[in-house]
Amino acid sequence: MxxxxxxxxxxxxxxxxxxxxxxxxxxxxxxxxxxxxxxxxxxxxxxxHHRPGRDVERMEYLGAEMARRIPAGTRVFVDEPDELWRFRMTELVTVHGLVLAVDTPGADLVLRRRSDASVPHGVALDIAPAAT
Missing domain, CATH: 1.20.5 (Single alpha-helices involved in coiled-coils or other helix-helix interfaces)
Incomplete structure (x- = not known):
């Protein structure tokens, strides 16, 4: 002092x-x-060496699946319980020209990420019609 x-x-x-x-x-x-x-x-x-590279590969794979399987402009709802992956998937939705719906009734399709060791990068994209 x-x-x-x-x-x-x-x-x-x-x-x-x-x-x-x-x-x-x-x-x-x-x-x-x-x-x-x-x-x-x-x-x-x-x-x-472990996690960041693997997550980037998974994001790129999910984004490529969205681009390949869903036409641009489709309204989709992301049903993902993990907050970080929900953020990542909504980002991919926007990047690939899809329209993000805030709830299932406002969507054409529902997207879900699923762990699956039999597919590339250990993650699969499930696409289901939205319940009306």
Whole structure:
């Protein structure tokens, strides 16, 4: 904590304390961001060979299946319980020119991702007519 000189007015000390508090307040988020980046970098370096590449291959395969089997402009509902994969599949729907429906009655087709060791990349795209 800064010390006040005898000839220094009390307002100057208050300004110094405010500057020190602001600097400390800016340092905390920066340190948290740096810690998160270091953790993410270490995770990426250790686990890179396994999961990220496999997920990218699965996404590319599912996207190719959508493009091959569903005409552009078709209204689809993504029925996926996993939130990350729901996001990925809705992204693929948009990229491949399909229209994303918010519920089954507003869709022509329902898309589901299914694990299947017998197909390429271990994932299959199930396409079913939407219940009306």
């Amino acid at each position: 800064p010390r006040q000189d005898e000839d220094e007015p009390p307002a100057s000390l208050a300004v110094r304390l405010i500057v020190a508090a602001v600097a400390a307040g800016a340092l905390v988020p920066a340190a948290l961001g740096a810690a998160h980046s270091a953790d993410a970098g270490a995770h990426f370096a250790i686990g890179y």
